[in-house]
Amino acid sequence: MGIVAVGHDRDWLEVRFEDGTTQRYLGTWLRDNITTGRHRDAGQRTFDINSLPEMTIAGASLHADTVTVTFGPEGLDATFDAAWFCLHRPTSGTGRGVTPRPTLWGDEQQGSLEFADHPTLVCDPARLHDWLTGIRDLGFGLLENLPATPGSILEAVDLFGYVRETNYGRIFEVRDEPEPANLAFTRLEIGMHTDNPYRDPVPGLQILHCLVNESDGGDSRLADGFAVAERIRSDHPEAFQLLTTHPVWFRYLDGGSADLQAYKPLIQLDSRGQVTCVRYNSRSAQAFDMPADVMAGYYRAYRILGDLLHDPGARIEFRLEAGQLMAFDNQRVLHGRTAYTAGARHLQGCYVDKDSLHSRIRVLEAAR
Template identity: 40%
Template sequence: MADVSVSADGGFLTVAEGGRSARFHAIWLRDNAWDAQTRAPGNGQRLITLADIPKDTRIATAAVSGPSLRVTFAPEGKSVDYDRDWLFRHSYDRTQQSQPGWTAPGIETWDSGLMGNVPTGDFGDVSTSPLALRRWLADVARYGFGKLLNGPVEDGALMKVVDLFGFVRETNYGRHFEVRTTVNPSNLAYTGLGLQAHTDNPYRDPVPTVQVLYCLESSAAGGENMVVDGFRAAERLRQENPDWFDALTGHCARFEYAGEVGVVLRSRRPMIELAPDGELVAVRFNNRSAAAITDVPFERMETYYAAYRRLGEIIDDPAMEVTFRLSPGECFVVDNTRVLHARKGYSGTGTRWLQGCYADKDGLLSKLAALGAAEAAE
């Protein structure tokens, strides 16, 4: 049985039910009303602004009514029904995270221990089964990357992967880009050298948040793909040396790309980015695109470089990496704000042809949420 009480001044109410209790301010409740005068029934968007709500809004009365909580506001004299489960799901009356670098619910950081359990889906299954697609997208959201197997071996097949959850983000590199390398090449532009784990395009603001790499040819020995969880690397740095963690979160690095005529891309962002409440939201690490660091005070520059060096060492630690080889028709999707990717070097003879493109994580998360809502409604 639910119980509700209103503060003496009407500024907030307290609702208790089944061992749970939460307080809600009058202005918050009024702003989050779902009546037809406040929200559009079709899409849920607000029909009023905060300026349309009286500054002196307070709770006149509140009472339990079945599964709902009916609240009457003064001075409007307006009554609104709230679903109590919705209120508890959106409660802000809770202990807030306090340690800088905390990760959101549903995020699971990892290291090389994930090697035998790489999140993987089947292209045919996720293309035809909403349940299989939801499960695969949920793994990508949780771990920051995921593989797809048994896709078509055809030019442009990666676009069919993006179509599963969103839209291609076109850049100066085009809708997609070619990754062709030949072992013992006649031209060093097609080198088989390995690459350090990195995030792509840190010089963009915002960066592309999802990258797809799709394999069409793979006859060379070596060339395995490697991924590293940048969030786990940030956690290790914080545990080892909080001052170094603070240096990389508290000061901006600079990144730049000016490798083609008419293109000068620059950004100024921290290598480890936190939200104002300390949530770990992004990692940017790409030594090839790093510009001169000028936003760190003289007194902190040596500390900053020590932290930068140590973060690189953690990223390079084999205990942090998960490796896998892509065969033709296979691909992987990576959260480019979190997971660093690389490739091992080549040896012997052969070729390797991948196609890559960018997309946006909001599309992936939107598709995941919509699939979850549809499944719950069945």
């Protein structure tokens, strides 16, 4: 869209576009973002704002669709074109470069479960993009036709990211063990939870790949923690307030080898009030540490959260067969499993940082 007029005072540039709208741009912000202030190849800014004097707008003129601004006291001229002004119209703070709002779900999602074909994703960028955006928007994705062999989980990770190695190793095993260090390594039912709330940052994505499933039971469950958080926000505002403001202490202590701790609210919000992380893991939560007059209300809120996360109406349930895999957002989607009584069941798991998922989606979109 073209520009029809510009005006300025000491601090502000006013731009009138051909659609009749006008927009004001702060002079300091314009000076901070001159195109020659970035390295030609690296694209990174070459100065810090504190290295510049307090600046003013000494002049502004329009030539075709290009605006030349003169900054005082430097006497520096810089040009900006109409497309740049349109691209950088100040927003109401909704943010640029951030991921889309999540698509919230409950048990109705059960009817839409689909396993993507791994060999197809390897060679088809469009299908890979669809699968990755599903993980981004829904918080989980399912994959099949991976080799049911140890380590082949890494072939799925290679589609979009890098393993986040922890003290559990690059890959961890989930199967029943004679002397389990974790309830996951038994045949017991595992309640809905997020993994590793005692880490900071908590692992972004979790991948679980089934190598063997000859068990009777052992079905996987997922629930959308963001959907549950929004339900609490609307139906139980007092509980929401408590769960978002009072941190809980999580800890994992393993002999002399690890003492991992984090002190975070169970529902975490960003500066705009959007839910960014849900932590729920009764196994690693420590004694709550909060004011005595808050404790009773907090426990009511905690029970509401637990009830909703375990509500069958909030979850999907499916069976992972050998060669199948689920990837889910461990900062959003809770997982659990039904008990199993007989037969071998062996999964391999790993964690992956979420930023590489978002990066891969953007790269695939740019290459279209």
